Amino acid sequence: MAAGWRRPTARRVRAIRDRLRLVYGRPLAEPHGHPIAELILTVLSQSTNDRNRDVAYLALRERFAADTWVRVRDAPVDEIEEAIRPGGISRIKSARIKAILRAISESGAGGGDLSLDWLAGQPVAEAQRYLTSLPGVGRKTAACVLLFALGMRDVPVDTHVARVGMRLGLFRPGAGFEELHDTMLEITPRGEELEFHLNLLRHGRRTCYARQPNCPGCALQRMCPKIGVR
Ligand code: SF4
Numbered sequence: 001m002a003a004g005w006r007r008p009t010a011r012r013v014r015a016i017r018d019r020l021r022l023v024y025g026r027p028l029a030e031p032h033g034h035p036i037a038e039l040i041l042t043v044l045s046q047s048t049n050d051r052n053r054d055v056a057y058l059a060l061r062e063r064f065a066a067d068t069w070v071r072v073r074d075a076p077v078d079e080i081e082e083a084i085r086p087g088g089i090s091r092i093k094s095a096r097i098k099a100i101l102r103a104i105s106e107s108g109a110g111g112g113d114l115s116l117d118w119l120a121g122q123p124v125a126e127a128q129r130y131l132t133s134l135p136g137v138g139r140k141t142a143a144c145v146l147l148f149a150l151g152m153r154d155v156p157v158d159t160h161v162a163r164v165g166m167r168l169g170l171f172r173p174g175a176g177f178e179e180l181h182d183t184m185l186e187i188t189p190r191g192e193e194l195e196f197h198l199n200l201l202r203h204g205r206r207t208c209y210a211r212q213p214n215c216p217g218c219a220l221q222r223m224c225p226k227i228g229v230r
Pocket residue numbers: 164167168207208209213214215218219220221222224225226227229
């Protein structure tokens with residue numbers, strides 16, 4: 001454990017949650033129920049912005065309209081690449097998408113169908129283990145699928161959440177990606193996974209910028225140790 005760092009108390013986490021809630025509100029969204037779609041969307045989001053990700057996703061859905069995921073799995077990789085080109089690094093992403101869909105089919109899980117709906121009935125740790133066994137799928141992607149698609153208790157830690165959480169002292173300085181996810185899961189109030197994730201993310205995008213955080217204009221300034229801010 002880093003010298004001087006202590007895991008935040010539940011009271012401190014609630015205080016941060018409340019302050020973020022005052023600024024950004026309380027986001028509510030029902031899980032959409034499409035885990036494969038979320039998985040592919042998360043792959044498409046790598047190294048690009050939300051707009052380009054969505055353009056690439058819609059192009060993929062349009063090109064392989066009916067039975068989309070079966071058709072994408074069986075399509076030549078260059079056809080997938082062409083469809084998702086607006087999302088950037090399309091060669092890598094197309095190969096990854098195809099590899100993931102094939103791995104799901106070949107794993108035989110869910111009765112051999114190309115489906116991840118069965119994850120909804122699994123313990124979270126089991127579902128995480130399965131998802132992270134798929135090619136190129138890490139904890140963040142797995143957490144997106146479990147939380148956004150299925151409403152399960154997991155919390156994605158992306159670059160914004162990691163940075164803001166680190167500066168606020170929620171995470172151990174120097175913690176790796178696995179540890180960040182484990183800690184986030186331990187400290188997030190039950191039932192507030194979506195809210196805590198989204199509001200930390202919003203704070204990272206709107207105030208706690210990577211290079212020059214707007215500390216003078218930050219609603220959390222008085223409770224922030226500003227770890228790592230020079
Ligand atoms: S006070 Fe500064 S470092 Fe702390 S959360 Fe606010 S913007 Fe980020």
